[in-house]
Amino acid sequence: MSRFKKGEKKSTPTGSSGSISDIVFMLLFFFMVTTQMRDTENKVMVTMPQASEVVKLERKDLSSYINVGTPTRTYQAQYGTDSRIQLNDSFKTVSDIRDFIAAERDAMSEADRQFMTTVIKADENVRMGIITDIKQELRRCSALKIMYAATRKSE
Amino acid sequence: MGKKTPAINSSSTADIAFLLLCYFLMTTTMGSNTGLQRRLPPMPDANQKAEDQKVNRRNIIVVKINSADRILAGTDPIDVSQLKDKIKIFLTNPTDDPSLPEKTMTDIEGFGEYAVSKGVISLQNDRGTSYHAYIAVQNELVKAVNELRDEFATRNYGRDFNACTSDQQEIIKKAVPQNISEAEPKDVSRK
Numbered sequence: 001m002s003r004f005k006k007g008e009k010k011s012t013p014t015g016s017s018g019s020i021s022d023i024v025f026m027l028l029f030f031f032m033v034t035t036q037m038r039d040t041e042n043k044v045m046v047t048m049p050q051a052s053e054v055v056k057l058e059r060k061d062l063s064s065y066i067n068v069g070t071p072t073r074t075y076q077a078q079y080g081t082d083s084r085i086q087l088n089d090s091f092k093t094v095s096d097i098r099d100f101i102a103a104e105r106d107a108m109s110e111a112d113r114q115f116m117t118t119v120i121k122a123d124e125n126v127r128m129g130i131i132t133d134i135k136q137e138l139r140r141c142s143a144l145k146i147m148y149a150a151t152r153k154s155e
Numbered sequence: 156m157g158k159k160t161p162a163i164n165s166s167s168t169a170d171i172a173f174l175l176l177c178y179f180l181m182t183t184t185m186g187s188n189t190g191l192q193r194r195l196p197p198m199p200d201a202n203q204k205a206e207d208q209k210v211n212r213r214n215i216i217v218v219k220i221n222s223a224d225r226i227l228a229g230t231d232p233i234d235v236s237q238l239k240d241k242i243k244i245f246l247t248n249p250t251d252d253p254s255l256p257e258k259t260m261t262d263i264e265g266f267g268e269y270a271v272s273k274g275v276i277s278l279q280n281d282r283g284t285s286y287h288a289y290i291a292v293q294n295e296l297v298k299a300v301n302e303l304r305d306e307f308a309t310r311n312y313g314r315d316f317n318a319c320t321s322d323q324q325e326i327i328k329k330a331v332p333q334n335i336s337e338a339e340p341k342d343v344s345r346k
Contacts, residue, residue, distance in 0.1 A: 017166050024172035028179060035183035049287050051294040053301055057188040119190065122286050128220075129282030131289070135337070139198045149190040150290055 044069035044086045049124040050153040057147060062115050064104040066097070068130060069123035083126045085134070094133045101141045121149040191293050195337060214256040214273045216245050220292055222283025235291050242299035246274045246331075266311075266326045275334040293335075300333045307331050 046069045057063060067086040071079045075091070084091050087100045105113055118138055122131060138146060218238070219227040226233050228241050248255040256274035263269055276296055280289055301316070304327050308316040312323055319327065 017169070021165070021168035021172050024169055024176060028172055028176045031176065031179050031183065035179065049290040051191055051290055051297075053191065053294050053297040054189040055192055057190065060188065063188070117192075119188065124285070124287035124290070126286040127282060128280045128284040128286060128289055131286060132280070132282060135195060139195050142197060144195040144197060145192075146195055147188075147190040147192045148290060148293065149188065150294075152189055 041089060042067065042086075043072055043075055043089070043091065044084055044123070045072055046121050046123045047125075048121065048149050048151045051150040052153045054150050054152050057117065057119065059112075059115060059117070062108065062112055063117045063119050063147075064101070065119050065121055066100075066134060067121045068126050068134070070125075083123070083130055085130070094130075094137050097134060097137045098141050101138070101143045105143075115145070116143060117145045117147055118143050119147045119149050191290070191297060193293075193335070193337065211257070211273075213254055215275050215277055216242070217277045217279060218292060218296070220278075220280045220284045220288055222281045224285055224288035226288075226292060235288075235295060238292065238295045239299045239302070242276060242296060243303060245276075246272050246299065246303060248272060248274075261329070263326055263329045265322065266330070269330050271330060271332065275336055277336045296335055297333070300331060300335075304328070304331045 044067050046067055068083055069086075070076075070081050071084055071091070079091055085093065085097075087096060092100070101118070105116060108116060120131065120134060135146070138144070216229050217227075221227070226235060226238060228238055229245075233241060245255060248258065256272050258270035258272050260268050261271045263271075278292065278296070304316045307327050307330055308314060308319050308323070312319055316324065316327060
């Protein structure tokens with residue numbers, strides 16, 4: 001009996017903290033798998049419109065993005081507050097879309113080119129004029145699969 | 156001599172892993188890209204006459220959005236909230252109205268004969284239309300088609316379109332096609 005009493009006096013042993021790193025690494029891998037690298041810095045402000053019938057983009061790697069919106073505050077002095085097109089990392093005009101699409105297409109394998117989707121990420125306050133210009137240019141480049149980016153409306 | 160090397164304190168590996176974790180949290184996006192998918196019509200050939208794509212007048216409904224975001228469906232002005240029902244009536248033509256689109260009996264593989272509507276929705280917008288209104292209208296058009304597909308699926312397979320197998324979905328897509336044409340840009344306000 002005395003042996004047990006002796007044991008009770010002992011302070012509780014500290015939990016091994018060696019497994020914390022394993023847990024954190026697991027979290028790390030989770031985030032590495034579920035997220036994707038932010039490829040471009042947003043230079044235009046985009047508040048996407050809401051829609052209830054949205055579908056998910058199937059092949060993220062086969063999509064190219066055209067951002068349309070008002071330049072962010074840092075660029076407003078240079079580019080004004082009118083809606084601008086952003087391709088990759090810089091402000092472009094409608095006529096640059098052709099080269100952009102050609103470059104995106106070249107980066108894909110032959111078999112994947114037909115599945116290329118152009119995602120138009122436009123701010124909800126943009127006028128349709130600029131969007132129409134983009135659409136016409138895309139038709140000229142025969143990049144016909146497009147997607148209007150929109151967020152799911154919570155109803 | 157014979158001295159044991161002390162165990163390296165491993166508690167800091169957790170901190171290192173946390174730093175890495177924070178780095179990935181900052182540089183990546185939880186990209187859930189959603190949107191409305193569309194297929195643009197190919198650019199018409201310059202030598203080709205535009206005439207050969209003539210569609211019967213009753214088979215087409217023109218939805219126009221002007222620069223003040225007002226909507227005109229067919230001949231009368233309409234609110235966004237009513238657009239879906241109008242499109243549904245247009246596409247189903249329940250009373251076989253001669254002013255609404257005709258239906259053709261089409262043999263769908265794996266299903267049989269079905270009267271497929273020949274209706275086409277033509278969407279026209281002004282340069283001054285706001286993108287917000289445009290997407291709202293696009294959404295209503297897609298919603299009308301989706302609801303019709305759901306109804307078809309419930310009638311024939313007893314479940315929603317999304318719950319159907321991919322073969323069934325193909326059949327439904329053929330029976331209730333999504334014919335939304337994004338017309339050549341036009342200045343709507345000038346008319």
